Amino acid sequence: MRAELSSYVTGFWRVLPQLVFATLFFLLTVAVIRVVQWIVPKVLRRARMRRALVDVVVMLLTVGLWLMGSLLTLTIAVPSITPGRALTALGVGGVAIGFAFKDVFENFLAGILLLIREPFSKSDFIECQGIDGRVEEITIRDTHIRQTDGQLVVAPNAMFFKNAVTVRTSTDLRRTTIICGVAYGEDVDAAREVIERAVKDVDSVRDDVKDVQIFAKEFADSAINFEVTWWTGSRPVDIRASRDKVVAAVKRALDEAGIEIPFPYRTLTFAEALPLTRKDAPPDDDTASSRD
Missing domain, CATH: 3.30.70.100 (Alpha-Beta Plaits)
Incomplete structure (x- = not known):
């Protein structure tokens, strides 16, 4: 029992420097991400880049830094796991996750393309697949449409990417x-x-x-x-x-x-002539005798 405990302690002290270095590297990654999230938006806005595109760039940089930092942290903590092996495992797992969350990733990619291309923007009035109203917000996953009757419709971005969209306010x-x-x-x-x-x-x-x-x-x-x-x-x-x-x-x-806006007129045609009787005409002799 003492021998096993001693081996555990010895192994812990052996890997402790690696764990400390991995922890420090992870904290450095977090700090770099915070700095990027603070500096990049300011730089891009000074360059007069659209806000939606700024959000996309910051999000992609953040995801890339998290992925790279996590892989390097893992290889530092466990040297037997090389970046190549980690990427291979990540690729296999990514395929499985991709199939499981196909619709989520589809809307995510559609949202990025919509924000980059910007076929319509906030406050535009659009119509797509029976949804007609003003765009209130465009996120990575969905778009919020306020219909003219006041109802809010939250629609997935893939719908706007794959179907024709009528932008009613593209011009004044x-x-x-x-x-x-x-x-x-x-x-x-x-x-x-x-x-x-x-x-x-x-x-x-x-x-x-x-x-x-x-x-x-x-x-x-x-x-x-x-x-x-x-x-x-x-x-x-x-x-x-x-x-x-x-x-x-x-x-x-x-x-x-004095120009007439007409009501609908109808002309009726009868196959046989109809007898006409004046309202003030005296009754026929036969009619009078039958009354007597």
Whole structure:
């Protein structure tokens, strides 16, 4: 028993310098990581790099330093484990972990690519796979979308990376369109001029940047339909507010000009002639005698 205890003590004292050196090296690694996390963001921000890209660079440096420091610490504490063997074991374990956490790593890599490429940014209004709203936050794993009805949707980054994304606020202006019908008895050119003047008078219509376009579109069932197109702000609320003002202005202008916006008309055709009776006509003799 004493011999075994003595061998343990002797072995401990033999490896103690290695353990102390490994501990010191690990603490040095932690200190280096803290310094990198403090200095690198300041340097990159002074270089006017995007904040999302700064976060990605700091995260990759941190992961790389942790991996390298942990491997070197392990080889110092246990010299029999060489860096090559450690990397081999790490590779085998990484494959197993990769299969187990496939979706997590997929979203992680998609998040890095989204932050680097930045197809959309915070405060943009986007639409993807039925999700429509304003981007509130983009993280490494997911993206937070505040829908126009106030609900928050947290969606995985892989969805935005693998599917088409509509960025509604990629520019300051968006085009919007309404259909306006006038009766067949009205003058088409005169109606077009009235509609055009009404649309241009709306303050939210940016006719100083893009022209207002009005085209006679089709012969509908009860009216000649005009396609009215103009440019306004790109946010959803800008589109709705501008459409509201334009509809009201066009209706008011057509009413003042005496141009009819028709209700649907229906023409009924009967196979046989129907007898017509005037409401104030006297009854037939047969009808009168039957009443008597």
